[in-house]
Amino acid sequence: MAQEVRGVIAPGKDEPVRIETIVVPDPGPGEAVVRIQACGVCHTDLHYKQGGISDDYPFLLGHEAAGVVESVGDDVTDVAPGDFVILNWRAVCGTCRACLRGRPWYCFDTHNAKQKMTLASTGQELSPALGIGAFAEKTLVAAGQCTKVDPEVAPEVAGLLGCGVMAGIGAAINTGNVGRGDSVAVIGCGGVGDAAIAGSRLAGAAKIIAVDIDDRKLETARSMGATHTVNSRTSDPVEAIRGLTGGFGADVVIEAVGRPETYQQAFYARDLAGTVVLVGVPTPEMKLELPLLDVFGRGGSLKSSWYGDCLPSRDFPMLIDLHQQGRLDLGAFVTETIRLDEVEKAFERMHKGDVLRSVVVL
Ligand code: APR
Ligand code: ZN
Numbered sequence: 430m431a432q433e434v435r436g437v438i439a440p441g442k443d444e445p446v447r448i449e450t451i452v453v454p455d456p457g458p459g460e461a462v463v464r465i466q467a468c469g470v471c472h473t474d475l476h477y478k479q480g481g482i483s484d485d486y487p488f489l490l491g492h493e494a495a496g497v498v499e500s501v502g503d504d505v506t507d508v509a510p511g512d513f514v515i516l517n518w519r520a521v522c523g524t525c526r527a528c529l530r531g532r533p534w535y536c537f538d539t540h541n542a543k544q545k546m547t548l549a550s551t552g553q554e555l556s557p558a559l560g561i562g563a564f565a566e567k568t569l570v571a572a573g574q575c576t577k578v579d580p581e582v583a584p585e586v587a588g589l590l591g592c593g594v595m596a597g598i599g600a601a602i603n604t605g606n607v608g609r610g611d612s613v614a615v616i617g618c619g620g621v622g623d624a625a626i627a628g629s630r631l632a633g634a635a636k637i638i639a640v641d642i643d644d645r646k647l648e649t650a651r652s653m654g655a656t657h658t659v660n661s662r663t664s665d666p667v668e669a670i671r672g673l674t675g676g677f678g679a680d681v682v683i684e685a686v687g688r689p690e691t692y693q694q695a696f697y698a699r700d701l702a703g704t705v706v707l708v709g710v711p712t713p714e715m716k717l718e719l720p721l722l723d724v725f726g727r728g729g730s731l732k733s734s735w736y737g738d739c740l741p742s743r744d745f746p747m748l749i750d751l752h753q754q755g756r757l758d759l760g761a762f763v764t765e766t767i768r769l770d771e772v773e774k775a776f777e778r779m780h781k782g783d784v785l786r787s788v789v790v791l
């Protein structure tokens with residue numbers, strides 16, 4: 430039986446979000462209905478609301494979530510009702526070239542739930558943010574979007590791995606391959622950059638240089654594991670990073686802003702043969718111009734990190750374990766917990782840079 434629950438809808442371009450009754454169908458083959466327990470507020474939700482991602486209104490927002498599987502459709506074997514799960518953006522096929530080569534984050538045939546959730550009042554189909562739509566009491570996803578983790582962990586902490594925190598940690602440990610003793614610089618210390626700092630500490634980096642234009646962010650970065658901080662409003666970040674690394678540059682530089690000028694800084698702040706990782710998401714009109722001789726002369730590699738190049742089935746349980754053991758403080762990313770009807774307010778606070786993460790708890 431389809432059920433009616435409450436969810437946070439972005440009704441149209443730049444219109445305030447509001448709570449509506451939504452209809453969640455029974456899970457079809459390969460699908461699951463998940464009772465959401467917590468869902469973080471991410472920039473991407475705001476971008477959906479503002480029309481920066483698509484015009485497919487109305488959106489059901491929310492995509493950084495954890496909850497309990499309520500029911501599954503036919504052919505679902507990996508998860509069962511009662512499992513505590515973290516949701517990811519897309520189920521991968523397991524058989525395409527990218528999957529077979531061990532890079533499922535580039536899967537050619539990812540999918541979300543095939544059935545649609547709808548607005549109870551009008552019957553209109555909803556577009557769930559990143560194929561999830563978890564600012565809701567329940568949501569419908571593809572079963573492959575659910576990863577089982579230790580049910581002892583607090584949902585508001587677990588859900589964060591579904592997006593920003595995983596993107597940052599993965600940029601360091603998966604894409605950047607940060608290793609023991611490395612020097613790392615992270616440019617931009619919001620939730621994603623701070624997670625890259627935490628990931629670098631986890632990987633055993635000896636020196637972690639945090640760069641931001643806001644001193645408040647640098648203070649938090651220190652608590653996440655930064656050993657040095659640079660305010661790039663008041664000093665040249667490239668000079669500062671080189672100065673802190675014996676004049677050379679960092680082994681790995683992670684850009685977590687998503688702008689050409691900060692990517693350029695990252696490029697010049699890398700050591701000879703160093704690695705630059707772009708995890709900040711640029712907009713379509715942004716361009717980067719670099720002297721080819723500087724690409725050639727300094728060597729190394731320029732990489733982008735897609736969802737932290739993560740493998741949810743491998744990385745989510747591993748990071749939850751590390752959190753449970755006290756070796757990774759995922760709780761430090763939760764600035765506040767809020768109710769479902771406070772998402773609009775949370776957007777404002779996020780916009781002002783007041784929070785790392787507001788997390789809706791249901
Ligand atoms: N130099 C250094 N830091 C900067 C600059 C700059 N020129 N401009 C902004 N920042 C800092 C901000 O002060 C803030 O601390 O970058 C940080 C960005 O953080 P958030 O806005 O909280 O964004 P976050 O959620 O961390 O995401 C960062 O990664 O995944 C992507 O889409 C995401 O592009 C976004 C980026
Ligand atoms: Zn695939």
Ligand code: ZN
Pocket residue numbers: 471472473474492493592593
């Ligand atoms: Zn997100």
